[in-house]
Amino acid sequence: MKIVKLPVNLLFALIFGLSFLFSCTENEETIIQETEETDDTPVSLNNEVNEFVWAGLNEVYLWQQDVPDLADDKFTTYDEYYTFLNGYNTPESLFDDMLYQIDVVDRFSYIVDDYVALENSFQGTSNSNGLDFQLVRLSGSDDVFGYIRYVANNSDAASKDINRGEFFLTVDGVQITVNNYIDLLFGSNNTYTLGMADITNNTIASNGKTVELTKTEFTENPILINKVIESSGIKIGYLMYNGFVANFDNDLNNAIADLKSQNINELVLDLRYNPGGSVRSAINLSSMITGQFNGGIFSTEKWNDKYQAYFESNNPEYLINRFTDKLADDTAINALNLNKVYILTTDGSASASELVINCLRPYIDVVQIGTATTGKYTASVTLYDSPNYGRDNANPNHTYAMQPLVLKSANKNGVSDYYQGLTPDYLITYQTSSGATAEGEDLLNMGTLGDENEVFLAKAISLITGSSSKLMDQKSTPSIDIKRIADAKDFTPLGKGMYKNLEFPVK
Template identity: 45%
Template structure:
């Protein structure tokens, strides 16, 4: 055992000795010095859409004071400003998340201002069917009812008409979860229904409708003179303030004037608004004896208001006029009626420029409203483009983004501000699904109530409404111009 142990020990010592003598020192590995790449310098030109939107909102946004980053002194240098632009590279997210106030329900942006301009001109992709969407009590199921059918549309070539109801699209029951997708289709088939004893039941009829590009709807839907009990009363159903149809509106008033009407019923029950300039023209058509007097006084954000008050105070005022605003040197004389009272039909779909017409006229003539409470939207917007002065001329040719922010609210000549809860009716009556009536017919319930007041046939101030359903939407609720009021005469701010 000792012998073997000694041999093993000697072997171990011998191995260790050899290893030590033969060991070659490995050179120390040193990592190469890598110079850090310089950070890429950001430039505002790298974010042209965000840059233009920020600049436009900084000047014109009504709720500028609600957004700290829009303050003129917020950014101390260009680097911090460009870093801010770079933090949200998606233009839509940047606009909606960073630039809009929580109290703003109406400002928006578009990535195709050509479509937006067409919409303001009354041109859209449409089948011409105008409807409301109503929710059944304690249910997710909904149904639609037809308000009216636009003339010369694809819907006008079918059997569908005012008062028809529909509960299914392409055989699928409409619900709160699917109606947007079903109605967004270019072509769909409606299953017609009817209401009786507060129950909606299918009739077995179906109607297939197709939307067409470039459909243009004349907002002067009905203009007629009613001769009742020896009185001549004008009736105008006006469905949108579209300046492209100002001539048609003025022609309707020329006919009223020729007919010698003594009163006017202005039906705005489905009118969600539109052009401020057209609303001013309409107030001047109804009157005429107040040319040059103030209709509205605008209130902008603090900096813009101070600028206009010092540089251009007249630009803050809208006045009765005697010519139609056309944006050209050639302006058509307005046909005025010189009325001293007006009866307006309004509903929960009556908004913006419609409400301006009511509020603006009240200091001068007796304006009575019939129907239900209006929306309560008293702010105006404008289209701002990526150009030196945010106008359409010389807009950046590399994209078609534009923004439509709220820019001012207003008071009337008596300094009355429109109530945000809407204008309450003087004579209340809801539309009744079981008795919608024929629009323009003196027996139609809302028109009949207006005629009662004009002719002194009744002193009723309230009438019972029909079955109560929850209104959840209408035809144009997803249109960018829905319940918007826009001012195409925006004055420039030069800083």
């Protein structure tokens, strides 16, 4: 789970009022005294951002106690401290070096040099043309191609002739490869032309079609589809929700109200492309699905040793997130009071998506369909270079901010640490031309999102109705063998993150 911001008064209390908890104040006094007494030419700090990075991670990083270089007593003088910081040429290299088992245990902490773009991403706004896609390559080839997963409503791409299930092979006439795809698709070029392609007999080739797309500052409504499907006399609500964005919680509440007004019997929640977002939105959605557990424990939090000790001694309730019956603006939540929900997932379902699944399971029957999720049970906070790490009074000399992991979540029963992701109850697979069984969506049989015959949704409907007719209509022709490279959401500032709505943006 990817971000958490502490309230100003709490940070001030923690940083300035708890000398027993944080030894930085005493250390600084010692450092100043020793420097003044023993060093006529003190070491100068080369990059003030480096000091922000170390101090912030020392303060609140989840694994601070496990990183020797972040220890509270690591330095006894400013000369030692600054010499250490000057050993890193960039804030990014220092940040990475302070992480606990980077890319193994900590796969999600990150630093940005433009916190404005980061803040926009929390609101669902980014520089985007609205095209969501996955990049893959054929086995044994460095050439990359993309396939469209969905087109965001009211986006530039929505106004163009490009649709789910189509393939593209080139950008501005240049073949996409493992070495150039970042520059071609996620570089500074806001306008580019995709060269579309077809796949025939395990071979992909241009079909002559081109589509020009332009990125703008675009706010994507995470509610892509909200509809009711009637099958075998059962009214099934289908909600495709692609991001936990707090600004759209009222829209989400209205979408649930619409399903409720149509007297749905079951709900299929499609989170297969949802990388996470607001913890509060996750709680709200879970409360909308249920409604009968208001005030019950939704999740609990575990922070680093010093913050955990403080919370447990002074405010243990702070570590508990509870089901609610109101949104942040006190709007009453529209609750479905369901005892079962069907949730569609892929490895792109991360963070707050996983939080919903894990935290609903102790209360209702959660039927997970698709493939295993990402495996992100942690959250991080937005740290700015200011006296209390908040946005106010941030250092005007730069726009760096950090997103270090600061807590991990568990459900009511203490279940956490699902590092390998959450395993589906019903795994979606397909056969490839090599005879292998692959998991997830078949590129050659993507179907139409929200259609009863689309493979993931068809499986949910068959479980609800007890009928296999929809599944029998699926294509049996072997598909192609591919290796997944990346997807469009990997390159948004938020990424696969989760944030809490406190006084500051939280992820």
